[in-house]
Amino acid sequence: MRRRYALRFSPALVEQPIVSKLARIYDVDINILNADVASGRGGKLIVELVGTDENLDKSVHYLSEVGVLVSEMVKELLFKQEACIHCGACTAVCSPKALSMDNSAKLVFDVSLCVVCGLCTQACPLRLFEVSHEREA
Ligand code: SF4
Ligand code: SF4
Secondary structure (H helix, E strand, O other): OEEEEEEEEOHHHHOOOHHHHHHHHHOOEEEEEEEEOOOOOOEEEEEEEEOOHHHHHHHHHHHHHOOOEEEEEEOOEEEOHHHOOOOOHHHHHOOOOOEEEOOOOOEEEOHHHOOOOOHHHHHOOOOOEEEOOOEEO
């Protein structure tokens, strides 16, 4: 699993080797995507954590416990549903079944099943789907 987070540190926490401990304690790989951290003031890191679901959950719990403010970075699927012509092409690529056809041959979009894989953006002939920029949840 890969997840991206924004981590905010107070000035006191910036001095501590908190992020490097994650790799040792929870067997999580850490890629720092962006850093705005300096001694004497707080800071913010955008990181990608790679590990098992369980270890990622434990890592976030650990970070929160020591006082780091953690927000997951998320993307959303934007869909211009009003322009849909119900051709069904997008349903063929949507493995989680977020896109399906109902009994009247109308497209149904169940946003709760969408994992934002982005495959439908290419499948739709009218290009009605778009994946948003990443933002903090
Ligand atoms: S982004 Fe992926 S999961 Fe979501 S609706 Fe499109 S194909 Fe389905
Ligand atoms: S591929 Fe596009 S037009 Fe066709 S059903 Fe899906 S969203 Fe509608």
